[in-house]
Amino acid sequence: MKEDLLKIIQSRRSVRRYSQSQILDNDLQEILKTGFSAPSAGNRQPWRIVIVRDRGKMEQIASAAYGQTFLAGASVVLVVVAVPYESAERYGERGAELYALQDTAALTQNILLAALALEYATCWIGAFNEDEVAKILNVPEGMRPVSIIPIGRLEGALPKARPRKPIAEVVIEEAF
Numbered sequence: 001m002k003e004d005l006l007k008i009i010q011s012r013r014s015v016r017r018y019s020q021s022q023i024l025d026n027d028l029q030e031i032l033k034t035g036f037s038a039p040s041a042g043n044r045q046p047w048r049i050v051i052v053r054d055r056g057k058m059e060q061i062a063s064a065a066y067g068q069t070f071l072a073g074a075s076v077v078l079v080v081v082a083v084p085y086e087s088a089e090r091y092g093e094r095g096a097e098l099y100a101l102q103d104t105a106a107l108t109q110n111i112l113l114a115a116l117a118l119e120y121a122t123c124w125i126g127a128f129n130e131d132e133v134a135k136i137l138n139v140p141e142g143m144r145p146v147s148i149i150p151i152g153r154l155e156g157a158l159p160k161a162r163p164r165k166p167i168a169e170v171v172i173e174e175a176f
Contacts, residue, residue, distance in 0.1 A: 008117050013159045015121035016070040018152030023075040027118050031151070034114035040103035041095065046086035047104050050137050050145075052077040057136065064132035065125055065148060074150030075120075078111065079137060080104050082144045101146060108147045121154040 032049065040046065052058055058072040061079070071077055082104045087095030108124060115122045125148035133145040 008113055011158075012112055012116050013121075013161070014123040015154055015159065016123055017155040018070075018074045018121060018150065019155040021075065021153045023120060023151055027120070028076065028151075030118065031111055031114045031120070034117075035107050035111040038103065038106035038110045040106070041087060041099035042090045044086050044090060044095070044099070044103070046083040046100040047107050048081040048083060048143065050079040050081060050139075052079060052137075060136045061128075061133060061148060064136060065128035068125060068127070071123070071125060071148065071150040074152040076151050078149040078151065079133065079145050080108050080111075080147040080149065081137075081139055082146045083142070084144065085142050104146045108149065111149055115149075115151050119153070120151050121158075122149055122151050124149060 028051070035049070036045070052061065053076055055072060058074070058077050059069075061077060062069045062072045065071060082100045084096035084100040087100040087103070089095075091099055112122045112124060126146075128145070128148060130145055133139070133148070134143075137145070139145060
């Protein structure tokens with residue numbers, strides 16, 4: 001199990017080409033369930049997920065994502081929405097401004113890894129006009145779209161791994 005998890009984490013790639021096959025409903029439910037097992041500050045779980053299957057809506061989201069049209073080719077698009085006020089109820093301003101975003105980032109990563117474990121490809125999209133996406137999806141005031149995740153079967157070869165900085169460059173022992 002340990003080796004399987006490490007392999008999944010290390011083989012994750014941002015994919016921008018999807019086949020026309022559809023995501024199975026039970027697979028999507030498993031991906032969501034795994035996503036929701038992410039840690040969150042005080043177990044607040046300050047998130048909502050909007051499932052988008054409509055091609056027209058996907059195209060609108062792609063436009064709001066500064067023309068990242070590839071996302072409209074996915075089987076489904078998940079939009080992760082942070083609910084800062086749920087974190088603020090317990091942690092005040094820091095909860096709203098930081099913890100809710102950290103929590104939704106953990107959720108997003110779990111979704112990416114769960115999808116890969118079920119042989120689906122994904123891409124974590126953070127570059128988008130938050131207000132436009134909120135309007136397209138009728139996101140209630142006080143909530144923030146924070147990530148867009150297209151999910152589908154890979155078309156073609158898996159992208160090659162991009163170089164990572166050496167550990168010695170990014171890890172500091174004890175203090176700077």
